[in-house]
Amino acid sequence: MSSTASTQTGQNAQRLTLVEAIQDGLYTEMAQDDNVVVLGEDVGKNGGVFRATDQLYEEFGEDRVIDTPLAEAGIIGASIGLAQTGMKPVPEMQFMGFMYPAFDQIVSHAARLRSRSQGQYSVPMVIRAPYGGGIRAPEHHSESKEAFFVHEPGLKVVSPSTPYDAKGLLAASIHDPDPVIFLEPKLIYRAFREDVPTKPYEVSLSEAAVRREGTDISVYTWGAMTRPALIAAENLSQSHGIDAEIIDLRTLSPLDIETITDSFKKTGRAAIVHEAPKTGGLGAEIATTIQEEALVHQEAPIKRIAGFDAPMPLHSLEDYYLPQAVRIQDGIRETVDF
Amino acid sequence: MNMKNEAGNTDLPAPVRQDSDLVQVLDAEGNVLPQASVPPLSDRQLLELYETIKLARHFDQRAISFQRQGRLATYAPMTGQEGSQVATSLALAEQDWLFPTYREHAAKYAHGMELESLFEPLRGYREGYAIPEDVNVMPEYIPIATQVPQAMGMAWGHKLQGKTDTAVLCHLGDGATSEGDFHEGLNFAGVFDVPAVFVCNNNQWAISVPREQQTASETIAEKAQAYGIDGVRVDGLDPLAVYKVASEALEKARNPDPGERRPTLIESVQYRFGAHTTADDPSVYRDESEEEAWRDRDPVDRIEKYLYNEGILDSALESEIQDRIEQEVSEAIETAEQTETSPDNIVEHVYDEVPARLEEQRDELNRLREKYDDGAFSEVLE
Ligand SMILES: Cc1ncc(C[n+]2csc(CCOP(=O)(O)OP(=O)(O)O)c2C)c(N)n1
Numbered sequence: 001m002s003s004t005a006s007t008q009t010g011q012n013a014q015r016l017t018l019v020e021a022i023q024d025g026l027y028t029e030m031a032q033d034d035n036v037v038v039l040g041e042d043v044g045k046n047g048g049v050f051r052a053t054d055q056l057y058e059e060f061g062e063d064r065v066i067d068t069p070l071a072e073a074g075i076i077g078a079s080i081g082l083a084q085t086g087m088k089p090v091p092e093m094q095f096m097g098f099m100y101p102a103f104d105q106i107v108s109h110a111a112r113l114r115s116r117s118q119g120q121y122s123v124p125m126v127i128r129a130p131y132g133g134g135i136r137a138p139e140h141h142s143e144s145k146e147a148f149f150v151h152e153p154g155l156k157v158v159s160p161s162t163p164y165d166a167k168g169l170l171a172a173s174i175h176d177p178d179p180v181i182f183l184e185p186k187l188i189y190r191a192f193r194e195d196v197p198t199k200p201y202e203v204s205l206s207e208a209a210v211r212r213e214g215t216d217i218s219v220y221t222w223g224a225m226t227r228p229a230l231i232a233a234e235n236l237s238q239s240h241g242i243d244a245e246i247i248d249l250r251t252l253s254p255l256d257i258e259t260i261t262d263s264f265k266k267t268g269r270a271a272i273v274h275e276a277p278k279t280g281g282l283g284a285e286i287a288t289t290i291q292e293e294a295l296v297h298q299e300a301p302i303k304r305i306a307g308f309d310a311p312m313p314l315h316s317l318e319d320y321y322l323p324q325a326v327r328i329q330d331g332i333r334e335t336v337d338f
Numbered sequence: 339m340n341m342k343n344e345a346g347n348t349d350l351p352a353p354v355r356q357d358s359d360l361v362q363v364l365d366a367e368g369n370v371l372p373q374a375s376v377p378p379l380s381d382r383q384l385l386e387l388y389e390t391i392k393l394a395r396h397f398d399q400r401a402i403s404f405q406r407q408g409r410l411a412t413y414a415p416m417t418g419q420e421g422s423q424v425a426t427s428l429a430l431a432e433q434d435w436l437f438p439t440y441r442e443h444a445a446k447y448a449h450g451m452e453l454e455s456l457f458e459p460l461r462g463y464r465e466g467y468a469i470p471e472d473v474n475v476m477p478e479y480i481p482i483a484t485q486v487p488q489a490m491g492m493a494w495g496h497k498l499q500g501k502t503d504t505a506v507l508c509h510l511g512d513g514a515t516s517e518g519d520f521h522e523g524l525n526f527a528g529v530f531d532v533p534a535v536f537v538c539n540n541n542q543w544a545i546s547v548p549r550e551q552q553t554a555s556e557t558i559a560e561k562a563q564a565y566g567i568d569g570v571r572v573d574g575l576d577p578l579a580v581y582k583v584a585s586e587a588l589e590k591a592r593n594p595d596p597g598e599r600r601p602t603l604i605e606s607v608q609y610r611f612g613a614h615t616t617a618d619d620p621s622v623y624r625d626e627s628e629e630e631a632w633r634d635r636d637p638v639d640r641i642e643k644y645l646y647n648e649g650i651l652d653s654a655l656e657s658e659i660q661d662r663i664e665q666e667v668s669e670a671i672e673t674a675e676q677t678e679t680s681p682d683n684i685v686e687h688v689y690d691e692v693p694a695r696l697e698e699q700r701d702e703l704n705r706l707r708e709k710y711d712d713g714a715f716s717e718v719l720e
Pocket residue numbers: 041070072094098101441480481482510511512513514515539541543544545610614
């Protein structure tokens with residue numbers, strides 16, 4: 001299948017954008033397993049406000065691609081119940097900023113039914129949500145609140161940065177026996193295409209990806225910030241001969257501590273890039289982990305290049321709020337020159 | 339469409355409970371329906387109602403075309419809903435409070451906000467949310483239904499302070515009635531008997547989800563029964579009927595008869611003529627022919643015909659009004675397009691005082707702006 005917008009590159013792969021790869025991933029999993037159901041606001045006939053569930057309603061029908069009433073607590077609570085019957089719900093939260101009504105269901109129940117029931121019950125489900133800024137969206141539509149969920153034991157938190165990973169991580173999330181918060185960087189939903197295999201495949205939920213190898217500094221990031229980090233690294237390699245290693249975490253919880261610390265042991269310097277507010281962000285967790293595991297290798301203070309400790313502004317100022325390549329470059333130089 | 343004309347029932351003694359009835363004053367042609375009672379508005383008030391509705395329609399058209407030109411970001415059109423918005427706001431007393439959603443542009447304007455401040459957030463400037471002290475309007479609510487318990491709370495505060503001459507009017511959509519906050523807010527309103535009026539703008543759609551899929555209830559007004567408060571259904575494309583129902587509900591909120599409860603849930607039955615927002619394409623999920631039946635009952639045409647019939651409006655006055663509103667909207671756009679802001683605004687108003695850490699973050703940004711110039715920050719992130 002599946003997406004009309006995609007370009008065929010032979011039988012084994014299609015050139016897809018990230019959002020098309022999500023759609024293709026959902027299609028692939030639904031075709032393989034009748035228990036996989038998609039539910040949420042406007043996911044059916046409309047195909048999702050970002051078209052992530054495009055054509056699924058037509059293909060699988062209204063019992064498997066379900067337009068629900070407008071109620072996030074209802075969607076997640078119902079999904080937890082559905083999961084108890086052997087179904088594999090993949091609920092969509094229309095935007096990350098609108099997940100909060102479901103917070104109680106997610107943290108008090110989805111995250112801990114396994115531990116509350118001492119392993120008797122579990123909640124295999126994948127909660128998809130577009131997140132992040134940079135698309136000139138109205139207020140409340142640009143949030144990056146991954147740290148809320150990383151803080152909650154019992155949840156896995158995933159964020160792809162490429163079309164290939166989007167499909168593979170989604171498959172691994174759907175096959176995972178525990179609840180996964182699957183955060184989709186909507187800034188890069190349609191930013192670029194790459195080859196995405198038609199066949200089913202998984203990308204492991206326990207491995208970060210080294211996107212660029214380097215020896216001078218380790219830059220940790222994920223989601224939409226991966227691209228400006230790579231751009232910054234290329235610029236700095238040309239202009240200043242700085243060789244940065246870019247690590248895309250992909251799974252934010254549990255963290256791949258081995259890849260994180262191995263890189264740091266090699267470079268001795270680190271910068272963390274995220275668009276969420278700096279204070280209490282995942283950057284703090286990564287920096288502390290590095291210090292716990294590899295302090296003796298450290299040669300400079302660890303730099304956080306993050307959003308402000310302020311609400312995301314409306315779009316006239318969002319370029320200043322988000323870590324742009326220019327901020328990333330400056331932060332890398334500061335750390336390397338220390 | 340399943341609309342009954344039950345205008346005669348509006349004379350029933352309070353509490354008026356018309357769960358499956360629809361209050362109407364005008365027919366589709368703008369004629370007063372037999373037995374309908376026209377709200378007691380002076381010619382001047384009727385013309386104000388008309389002019390504000392016309393302005394709202396014009397504002398809406400300009401905003402949609404501006405968005406297409408890239409001069410505004412996402413805009414939520416109100417086409418077809420202007421009559422109800424303006425009528426509910428004109429029913430408010432000056433001291434009353436308004437809780438709008440992202441769609442209630444005209445309701446905000448009609449309760450005292452400046453037009454240019456409506457354009458500003460759409461252009462990305464938070465300055466438009468800074469509402470002047472003498473205007474009792476809350477910044478628009480985007481997270482669905484969150485305004486409902488807050489409106490209840492404000493009405494409660496007024497009541498606890500003995501200020502029951504102040505009512506609170508809270509807008510919400512049909513989709514909003516599915517959220518927990520809707521239930522909790524209305525339940526509190528009934529329990530604490532607060533001077534609040536909740537207006538559900540049932541425009542038949544919550545993005546792509548039709549009203550029938552939103553609730554198994556036959557009407558939205560009937561949900562009021564579960565909270566022990568009054569529910570009224572009104573033809574939301576009939577500005578006079580909306581004005582009448584809203585004024586009565588507001589009056590009851592302030593001065594209930596013995597044994598009457600103050601709050602009311604008004605279901606204003608409308609239709610979303612346009613897209614959900616300029617980012618939405620309704621042809622994907624609904625049949626365009628559905629719209630036609632509603633178009634025949636357009637609120638702008640109905641109030642206009644009524645005023646012609648009554649001899650209050652003629653073509654000379656109509657074109658005078660048209661010129662005035664076009665100029666007013668153009669001036670507002672010009673002003674809004676001159677709005678400027680500074681990146682320093684990011685850190686302001688987060689707390690009463692900017693914390694030291696946030697000051698550092700601002701200073702760091704300004705250091706980089708000086709070093710690399712502002713252009714470096716608008717490089718495409720993708
Ligand atoms: C809590 C929450 N969930 C989802 C959304 C996304 N969203 C914005 S408007 C909308 C539909 C609202 O429908 P309705 O209440 O009928 O109001 P209308 O837009 O029709 O005026 C949705 C789902 C949101 N803003 N807030």
